[in-house]
Amino acid sequence: GAVVSQHPSWVICKSGTSVKIECRSLDFQATTMFWYRQFPKQSLMLMATSNEGSKATYEQGVEKDKFLINHASLTLSTLTVTSAHPEDSSFYICSASQRERRFFGPGTRLTVL
């Protein structure tokens, strides 16, 4: 079946640094990818919709200048957390659709010290 990969799977960084997370659809093309954030024991909250070749659409309350999304190709979307702070520590998950099914990446656990 379709596979979505994410890299890195976990990252620890210092406060103020930027972190880039990659999301790839390995065996299918995804014109649209979605970025979610999940805090411990909570649900997935959609952050933004990443559209290949155009600007991402951000959900209300998500700062587009802080969470930079680039969808440069049909198989790659990146999320950059700029000037990360401890409150940005979370589990970031991307997903992509193939026909009626939605596939999720394995997630990236970000810890900001």
Place this chain on the structure above:
Amino acid sequence: GQQVMQIPQYQHVQEGEDFTTYCNSSTTLSNIQWYKQRPGGHPVFLIQLVKSGEVKKQKRLTFQFGEAKKNSSLHITATQTTDVGTYFCAGSGAGGTSYGKLTFGQGTILTVHP
């Protein structure tokens, strides 16, 4: 905006007991999807329901979509320890597609005691 409420938040059962989680949307949905997330893992797609009143079965799992397309349920018969995890429903608003934005319920954390 669209809200999807899911209950219960937690469910502890003895192995062999049945389990049900319920999902309610504030608006009519075009479709609803169910996911399972194991501890430390990512959500895995289980099923999608599209039609009003639709019922689908996967072995011991039964999924139902309400007539008004605003609620759904997942029922597991005779739970096993392998059923442990968090079950999420996720809906697309009316007029949306399965390719579009999903709103997730809060999830139900299922623990099964052997």
